[in-house]
Amino acid sequence: MELTQRPRRLRTDGVRSLVRETDLAASDLIAPVFVDATTDKRQPIESMPGHERVPLDEAVARVQEVRETGVEAVILFGIPESKDERGTRAWAEDGVVQEATRRITAETDAYVITDVCLCEYTDHGHCGVLESDAQSEPTVTIKNDETLDLLERIAVSHARAGADMVAPSGMIDGMVGAIRGALDEEGFEHVPIMSYAAKYESAFYGPFRDAADGAPAFGDRRHYQMDPANAREARTEVALDVEQGADVLMVKPALPYLDIIGEIRREFDHPVAAYNVSGEYAMLQAAAEKGWLDLEETAYESLLSIKRAGADLILTYFAEDIARQL
Numbered sequence: 001m002e003l004t005q006r007p008r009r010l011r012t013d014g015v016r017s018l019v020r021e022t023d024l025a026a027s028d029l030i031a032p033v034f035v036d037a038t039t040d041k042r043q044p045i046e047s048m049p050g051h052e053r054v055p056l057d058e059a060v061a062r063v064q065e066v067r068e069t070g071v072e073a074v075i076l077f078g079i080p081e082s083k084d085e086r087g088t089r090a091w092a093e094d095g096v097v098q099e100a101t102r103r104i105t106a107e108t109d110a111y112v113i114t115d116v117c118l119c120e121y122t123d124h125g126h127c128g129v130l131e132s133d134a135q136s137e138p139t140v141t142i143k144n145d146e147t148l149d150l151l152e153r154i155a156v157s158h159a160r161a162g163a164d165m166v167a168p169s170g171m172i173d174g175m176v177g178a179i180r181g182a183l184d185e186e187g188f189e190h191v192p193i194m195s196y197a198a199k200y201e202s203a204f205y206g207p208f209r210d211a212a213d214g215a216p217a218f219g220d221r222r223h224y225q226m227d228p229a230n231a232r233e234a235r236t237e238v239a240l241d242v243e244q245g246a247d248v249l250m251v252k253p254a255l256p257y258l259d260i261i262g263e264i265r266r267e268f269d270h271p272v273a274a275y276n277v278s279g280e281y282a283m284l285q286a287a288a289e290k291g292w293l294d295l296e297e298t299a300y301e302s303l304l305s306i307k308r309a310g311a312d313l314i315l316t317y318f319a320e321d322i323a324r325q326l
């Protein structure tokens with residue numbers, strides 16, 4: 001054979017790593033941490049083996065465990081002691097995330113990101129203020145502009161507690177601009193916003209909703225999260241968030257949406273984050289438990305693929321395992 005091109009020449013051990021296009025580093029990863037105000041001991045999360053909801057008194061220890069693996073950043077989710085219709089515990093000065101943030105920033109050098117949303121704090125489990133007839137309607141609707149008001153309060157309360165970055169995840173129109181304005185007004189113009197910019201209405205969030213106790217009590221989230229069928233709409237969503245002052249653009253979930261990650265990478269110059277969500281974690285764990293897949297290898301390959309698609313940062317429940325592996 002007279003082959004001028006033999007790509008296999010560059011696949012030998014010596015040269016393979018020299019021509020490698022993508023790499024994973026612990027500094028790319030953000031570990032989710034669940035802080036639970038309803039318990040005083042660690043509670044395993046059944047559908048996410050290896051993960052726990054930790055009480056406030058263990059929040060610092062939990063983040064130190066993450067730091068020991070080399071992962072530098074965490075994103076905090078809170079399970080409040082009580083819930084109500086408007087989610088008032090979400091912006092309470094002594095709320096679970098606010099208190100955890102104060103302790104973690106005082107006692108560790110972790111970079112603390114907070115999830116800004118209402119669904120873990122409302123008794124109905126939706127990400128905003130409901131229309132009064134929401135429960136009887138076929139699709140649940142949220143009062144957009146009233147919700148913005150509450151999101152501003154949450155973000156400011158997190159910044160006051162010392163959050164290094166805030167991450168609004170509710171897919172409420174105008175949320176980034178509203179939060180940017182509120183932070184600036186309160187003197188937090190240095191606190192960046194990582195927007196869950198293209199967040200899909202995905203069935204892969206199931207285990208998280210168990211973990212954070214945030215499943216909607218009725219209806220679903222399709223009136224505010226994106227239709228999985230849409231790609232062009234993701235560009236629109238992201239462009240709006242850029243206009244409103246987002247610093248980091250997130251696509252969520254990650255693996256079923258690699259095309260979206262790639263497109264956002266090519267279209268925009270901001271850092272792109274991808275959320276490798278709870279269902280993506282659970283499915284590998286389950287297959288590995290059955291002995292059908294190698295967990296370390298499939299987890300590594302998943303995260304590498306997310307980076308190759310164009311993500312700069314990855315939020316993932318594999319953060320500690322992969323960082324240890326690296």
Ligand code: PBG
Nearest residue numbers: 117119169204205208277278279
């Ligand atoms: C809250 C929020 C969710 C996730 C992150 N922030 C749940 C949802 O939108 O239902 C999902 C994360 C995961 O599945 O790992 N708004």
